[in-house]
Amino acid sequence: MGTIKMTTAQALVTFLNNQYINVDGVEKKFVKGIFAIFGHGNVLGLGQALEQNSGDLIIYQGRNEQGMAHAAIGFAKQSLRRQIIACSSSVGPGAANMLTAAATATTNRIPLLLLPGDIFTTRQPDPVLQQIEQSYDLNVSTNDAFRAVSKYWDRVSRPEQLMTACINALRVLTDPAETGAVTIALPQDVQGEAWNFPDYFFHKRVHRLDRRLPTVVQLEDALMLISRKRNPMIVMGGGVKYSEAGEVLRQFAEHYQIPFAETQAGKGTIASDHPLNVGGVGETGSLAANLLAKQADLVIGIGTRYTDFTTASKWIFQNPDVNFLNVNVSNFDSYKLDGIQLLADAREALIALDARLAAKNYSNDWGNQIEQAQNKLLKEIQRIHQVEYTGEEFIPEIADHLDYNSVFAEFKTLTQSVLTQSRVLGILNNHLPQDAVIVAAAGSLPGDLQRIWRTRDYNSYHVEYGYSCMGYEVNAALGVKLAQPQREVYALVGDGSFMMLHSELITSIQEHTKINVVLFDNMTNGCINNLQMEHGMDSFITEFRFRNSESGKLEGGFIPVDFASIAKGYGCKSYRVTTLEQLLAALDDVQKQTISTLIDIKVLPKTMVHKYCSWWHVGVAQTSKSKRIQAMAEQLNKHVDEARKY
Incomplete structure (x- = not known):
């Protein structure tokens, strides 16, 4: 075993240059580059390391820390979470600016690596420029605010800590069930501190995005549920797009003539002109999807978080016998709405379901209702245009x-x-x-x-x-x-x-x-x-x-x-x-x-598109001098009574 003496920041750059991801046998570099705005908290540490040897990393100069992090999210989302651009800022307001982007990434399950500078670990110059001093805890800095919006958070207070911090960061960034914002806070003195890093820390690492297979027991539960339902509906979430399961879902839907609706993250996985694609569902849903949603007795949610807009605050699925089958790589999401859990990759789950469902000669009772709903949708779009x-x-x-x-x-x-x-x-x-x-x-x-x-x-x-x-x-x-x-x-x-x-x-x-x-x-x-x-x-x-x-x-x-x-x-x-x-x-x-x-x-105000057969639970004053607001409060209470409670 050999060692290489370098600063913490230089070791970080070297490590990031050697991270790869493998999906279905296709390998590519995982970190394309770094967006950076340099200040006193990172310019002489990470900035020096990048100037000295950035390797294959492309360095982008951001204009606003939140803006550059949103650009990184857009890149990772469009890359189907297969490649990222990291983001670095100085300590203080530069770091705080990235908080909104961190929350955006975590909410949407998009990998985002944030590398904010941090206060001195030695405390010798405290309070350093842009430092928040908390009398109850001198270890607290702006970067502690990232804890609430990160899927993994760490502070590298010693050079030795960089290794486990980096490995765990990549573990989360490449995990489709747990990914989101990952924050590694880098104190500015530690960034420049040298240490003898073991050379094996810098070896090429390939992170394999293995497709989780459904268990036999969960498949049997799913098949039993589908078999007794006559009006199933698929809700296609972002997980379908990220797992590249669109073609398999299309074949599955065609085989059993099941209509599929889209979430915002799932839209664009299958073209809108497909006869079974009934469009967005929920509060911002299309006319076709929302008409069918109210009749569905089974909702097959694939790769969706079931947000309040997707379910119209748990109100849109009004069939008294409706059940939910949740296909997801996230155990957390698979439990929502008391659904039957099918914990698996979207593509693999659909392939397995199709093979077993075909043997049962399954069919449903939608008849021509899907076509009728589609015709209404197309006429409405033509009118709106x-x-x-x-x-x-x-x-x-x-x-x-x-x-x-x-x-x-x-x-x-x-x-x-x-x-x-x-x-x-x-x-x-x-x-x-x-x-x-x-x-x-x-x-x-x-x-x-x-x-x-x-x-x-x-x-x-x-x-x-x-x-x-x-x-x-x-x-x-x-x-x-x-x-x-x-x-x-x-x-x-x-x-x-x-x-x-x-x-x-x-x-x-x-x-x-x-x-x-x-x-x-x-x-x-x-x-x-x-x-x-x-x-x-x-x-x-x-x-x-x-x-x-x-x-x-x-x-x-x-x-x-x-x-x-x-x-x-x-x-x-x-x-x-x-x-x-x-x-x-x-x-x-x-x-x-x-x-x-x-x-x-x-464009003239008030010329947007109005909602179709939906409701959204928002806070409305329960007492008011306005009769209009009083009426809306009564209507809200009525809809809350009609909606599922959890």
Whole structure:
């Protein structure tokens, strides 16, 4: 056994360069590179190590720590969790900025390696710049906040500790059931401390993503349940996509004529035009899926976490005899809704189920109900795509108790636009390249997309809706493009989410990595504005308005923003769109560009797509002076009584 004397940071870089993953016999490097923003907490440790010898790691210069970490999440998600980009920041605010991204990764089960700098272990210079001093515990730093949002957390207080920290970090990052954010805090003095590391720590390591096989007992339980059910429905979650089980699921569904609905993470695994693909299900579900969900007596959830949006707060599956069969690699998720557990890889579980179910000559009683629901869905999508502003008598899809004609008139005067959001989405769906990837995360767009967007190519739908993190869209689009540079990538983002965070748009310019930002500007946090009014409130601090000097309230005129000029200042090719003709011209021109682009589309408020046969449990005041709110509280209590309690 030999040893190699190097600093802790140099040893970390050497270790990361020698990590590989093997999936179904295909081997590739697991760590592609590192996003970094250097400060005093990491520049002379990890920064020095990367400058001296970064090996095969590509170093990306981030602009905001949260933004660069969202780009890393986008990269790992689009890579089906088979490759990652690590992220390093200084101690203090740089580290704290990554907390939101860590939560986003953990919620969505996406591998994200975070390497924040940390305070001195010696304590000699305490309190160091950016250090939080807690009188009850001098070991606490900003990085302790990562404990709540990480799947594995460690602090390397001695060089020797790096070895077990790294090995456990890779254990979690490559585990499909346990993956998420992994945080290794690196005190800045320890980063530069030298130690004689054993050479075997740096040997090539291959992490095998083995497919977990179902047990015979669990298969028998599953078959017994399916055999006595007449109206089964599959809910296809992100686990189907990550295990590349789409083709097997398609064959299974066709064999037994079982309709399959999609979660946000599962959408894009099988094209929308498949006759058994009934679209998104739940609170943001499509008309077809939600109609069938209410009749299903068996829900086969494959690779899904059963979020409240997927189940409409455990309300959408209303058949009194409904049961759940949960196919998942996560034991935690397999226990949800008191389901029968089939703890296995999605692809392997479906293959095993198919072999046994075929012997029983299983069939169901859906008959032509699936086709009827699909026809209703296609007609509804066609109608939604044609919605236009028709003047004073126009009634928006999101109707409420207020007269919105004055708002439309004000918006039209400011922007000269009468475009509706649903019509713009129809144009995009029909005119983007077939293999283009769309990225979205927050606001009204994910709901509209799950309800009416028709996917045409594999892995072309990239929506982060586990954490619904505003500011994910533009930054993650860069990660998607780094993962699949041959595809056009379009970030679909609202004005509120764009203003919150779009830092890595500049990084895309720096890297000559073209992304396209499609910005929907309705001068409102429209999704929450809808939520207010749907539940009896008036519009309250959700529209972007000037303060009224007379009333002192934020009820003045809309605040117009020229997003196209902002993007142009960054170096993007930009477009301001107020008509369908301008939109079509812009969509044609962006495909000819080699630099990142932004299309600033002015869309009327309240012109999103409304819900279909669903309900969502949100907190509503149980006492109020408003009769409308009182009525909504009564309705909420009624639906809670109808929903499953756990």
